[in-house]
Amino acid sequence: MSNTTTPASGLERTRRLGVETTGIEIIEESERTARPRDLFWPWFAANVSVFGISYGSFVLGFGISFAQALVVTVVGVVVSFALCGVIAIAGKRGSAPTMILSRAAFGVQGQKLPGVVSWLVSIGWETFLAILAVLATATIFDQLGWSAGTTTQVVATVVVAALIVSASVAGYHVIMRMQSVLTWLTGIATIVYVGLTLDEIDWSAVQAVPAGSTQQVVGALVMLMTGFGLGWINIAADWSRYQHRDARGSAIVGWNTFGGAVAPVLLVVFGLLLAASSADLSASIVADPIGTLGTLLPTWFLVPFLLTAILALVSGAVLGIYSSGLTLLSLGVRVPRPVAAFIDGVILTCGTVWVVFFAEDFLGPFQSFLITLGVPLAAWAGIMVADIALRRRDYDDEALFDSGGRYGAVDWTSVATMVGASVVGWGLVVNNFAVDAAWNNWQGYFLGPLGLGTYVDDPAGPYWDGNWPYANLGVLLALVLGFAVTYVARRGTVRRQEA
Template sequence: MSETATSGSGLEQTRRLGVETTGIEIIEESERTARPRDLFWPWFAANVSVFGISYGSFVLGFGISFVQAVVVTVVGIVVSFALCGVIAIAGKRGSAPTMVLSRAAFGVNGQKVPGVVSWLVSIGWETFLAILAVLATATIFDQLGWSGGTTTQVVATIVVALLIVSASVAGYHVIMRMQSVLTWITGLATIVYVVLTLDEIEWSAVSAIPDGSVQQMVGALVMVMTGFGLGWINIAADWSRYQHRDAPGAAIVGWNTFGGAVAPVLLVVFGLLLAGSSDELSAGIVADPIGTLGTLLPTWFLVPFLLAAILALVSGAVLGIYSSGLTLLSLGVRIPRPAAAFVDGVILTLGTIWVVFFAEDFLGPFQSFLITLGVPLAAWAGIMIADIALRKSDYDDEALFDPAGRYGSVDVTSLATMVGASVLGWGLVVNNFATDATWNNWQGFLIEPLGLGTYVDDPAGPYWEGPWAYANLGVLLALVLGFGVTFVARRAKVRRQES
């Protein structure tokens, strides 16, 4: 069966079997029944997590005041999810997964380069969420005075893996129903958490935090954008491909942005108030986010808090694993979509087991690797957004699967732009885990030549000095370069393709 073959009765099979059989093929017209407001549920459920409260400590860690941190939080979260909304327009126009639609910009075969990056990012971050869920279970059990040892971690790993893998294998329609339920559960638990911890806020301490520099605000802004919207941008069209082709683009962007941003904005601002009230609490959150947040709660609410935290993390991981399975298919792996999701779920499970039970020095290097991939992902996002902005009509369905079609096999301009923007971007970011991931200390090679900072090779651990060193300008540079070069250099080519 060809890659472009439609599922025929995909929706009927889903209703009968409970498993979505549609893979990366174009969604049939009869199945495009979703409405823009339906996008609210998956994005809200995946981001209404108490883990978002911990970002308050991360943002203040850049040395900025509460007011500056609020500005950075609102701008970073809203803008980054709005960019996801722009990518989601492609899903409505083409009714195919994000990495298939990206073939219009990179070519049918050229797309495999950003496809591999996207697959690694999705697998990596969702494994990280699963790890947090398992470790949070052990921490909360310790606080309850129950066993938080190996047995607890084994059971937690099995439960978390089963939840993530089973939902991802079931597919779009089951996930959408699941997310609408999780939204209420996690949302209610989060509200209760906020009410129970309001008395921990000391406004005098929060308001006394001094202002930071513009450079520190930029660094916090990049961190917020990367941790929220940009972390989802490579899968944004996967959740809009069931939208009717006549759905307004503004509505797609609006509901995507509202669903993704509303909870994180409120949660991070509350986290700023908590972290700004206590240096001890702020330091603890950095070391153990969910466990430290749990120390503020009465014993009777620890179990509901744990369940809500796990379900929220699982909710985010489900979206990622479902999409990573679609990306795997777009790379040419010829297996059914449920099997692809299962394969990625197994990889996630093995990664979680390795980190939780065996690895002695893995989490730091692992996070460093994922942050490194964020630069080429930002470059891809800039290219994709520019390509969407340049196109005035829907995608040519057949050409997305035909190297001899109008999109071609390899778009040299897009690939060169992505590589160039990534290299320059890596030159302006630093390795935040310099001691744990010394193999990644080559990053930031443009900082000293441009006078933006100085590398200090201290025996206790290398670090950077200078106002711009930790601003991580490379992510923004890669995003802007990807967009700017593509918008200018490929304008004529896109016009020819659409004619």
């Protein structure tokens, strides 16, 4: 059964209604007007956030030197966004959302396995961004001496949720225009922030930070890859599906990587300099990123800083909620795309309200759950990258919606690869919130048998002893296994599909 649009749909209805009505169906040829350089705007706007500066403290928290941190920052951020760029090539080849295009690798029905994981990850991380935006508002208001109580949090929640939901419902064309504006606003404000805080850098202290072990370097690398590019990889093709069919794949990868990576690399490096300059400042940033970064500023810039922080977080959340709505449709929910985005927006709002106003120990378990989902997401990414690398032709549009078509109902090789890589990966990662999320301490079951670490059940809180446990090798291994197995085992399948 085809799910393609009719000639008078898509862009014409968007112009008339102001809302994108195109859902998971194939984009009409006449609507594919985007150019590779257009990809710069959504990726840059979603990642040019002062929150990125806080990653400097997170990276140095692994116990590595500034030089080591500089290398893993550039490598981790650039490589992870380059992988997003590879996934974005699928959007150009098929002009459909990421999770629809993934049906070519998993089968039309088999795709629901990674689809559910993708939906949970998107909803979860964007809710987390919304929570950060609300808490940042209260923190800055408190520093200004204004009200930082319940009323402020209620207003912040309403404003943040309204911005995210309304932009997500409006859809692709409105979001692209919004992101191009936010790019300039947040970019300029971030440059001003850096200029105002340069004198906080102590070069002698930066150079004195001792070097760490290989395991610590790997741990920082995995954290950066997961926190940046791999956190977006499941939606990467959603923003390239309006590209011309003749757009060069290398240009799509290049602009996607440049737009996503340039701001985080610069911001994390500046964050490294700040964190290495003061151990106390670094510890405070880990506990309260936005609030601590605000304490370095003169009072007159606190309001612009607040607006910049909120808009950057909202920008990232908008991309996630828009794409989570498309993923919801790919799972078989039969509603218009704006309604799907609205449903996910409501879930985001409810989650934000619960954490900000009611939950006492929810944030740690919440993050633990999302990090755990990063392993199967990495496995899916490896499978998808290999599938794209194996293909030489555009996707069969009709077959993406037909279980009896060339992609079939379920590709058991891909399903088994994702499950197997996830099982292996979970065995080599540990729960970073062992006290707050004790129910998630089942991970790391391969570390002991392989001699990579020892689980210590301390009354004050369980932890892992050894050099490798917190390196989170399982994420990288799941990614590599997904790619390697697929590239070898499905080569013949892809050739038959394209015959």
